[in-house]
Amino acid sequence: MAAQSCEINGYHIPEGSTLLVNVWAIARDPDVWTEPTLKFRPERFLPGGEKAQVDVKGNDFEVIPFGAGRRICAGMSLGLRKVQLLTATLIHAFDWTLPDGQLPEKLNMDEAYGLTLQRAAPLMVYPRPRLEAHLYQA
Numbered sequence: 338m339a340a341q342s343c344e345i346n347g348y349h350i351p352e353g354s355t356l357l358v359n360v361w362a363i364a365r366d367p368d369v370w371t372e373p374t375l376k377f378r379p380e381r382f383l384p385g386g387e388k389a390q391v392d393v394k395g396n397d398f399e400v401i402p403f404g405a406g407r408r409i410c411a412g413m414s415l416g417l418r419k420v421q422l423l424t425a426t427l428i429h430a431f432d433w434t435l436p437d438g439q440l441p442e443k444l445n446m447d448e449a450y451g452l453t454l455q456r457a458a459p460l461m462v463y464p465r466p467r468l469e470a471h472l473y474q475a
Contacts, residue, residue: 364454377446430473431464 339354350356365373371387372378381388391397410416435441447457466473 361450427464430466430468432467433462433464436461436463 339350339352339356342352343350363369367373370381378386380386382391383389435444444460445456445458449455449457
C-alpha cells in the first residue's frame with residue numbers, strides 16, 4: 338500500500354493505493370528471460386545457466402512468487418529440502434512411464450492461467466517399483 342502519493346515510471350500513485358505486482362508478466366519478460374514462454378527450463382538456475390546467480394531464497398526479483406524480504410514464505414527453506422528429498426526418493430524407488438506409449442517430447446506443456454503456475458493438461462505417469470518388495474513396507 339502506498340504510504341504517500343508518488344510517481345513511478347510516469348504513473349501517479351495516490352496515497353493509500355494498493356499496488357499489485359504482476360508476477361505472470363515478470364516470469365514471461367523477454368528482457369529478463371531467454372525464451373520465457375516457450376520452454377520450461379529449470380537448468381537456468383544450475384551452475385552455468387543464464388540465472389545461476391539468482392538467489393531462490395527471495396533476494397532476486399525474478400523469483401518474486403516466493404515472496405521477498407520480511408514477507409518471504411516462512412516455510413520455503415523446509416519446502417525446498419522436502420521437495421529435493423521427495424523427488425530423489427521417488428526417482429530412486431520407481432521407474433516412471435507415460436500412458437499409452439506417449440513420448441516425452443510430445444507432452445503438452447501449455448500453462449493454465451492462475452495465481453500459481455500449473456499445467457493446462459495434468460501430467461499422468463505410472464510408477465513401477467524397481468526395488469525389492471520388502472523395501473516398500475513401512
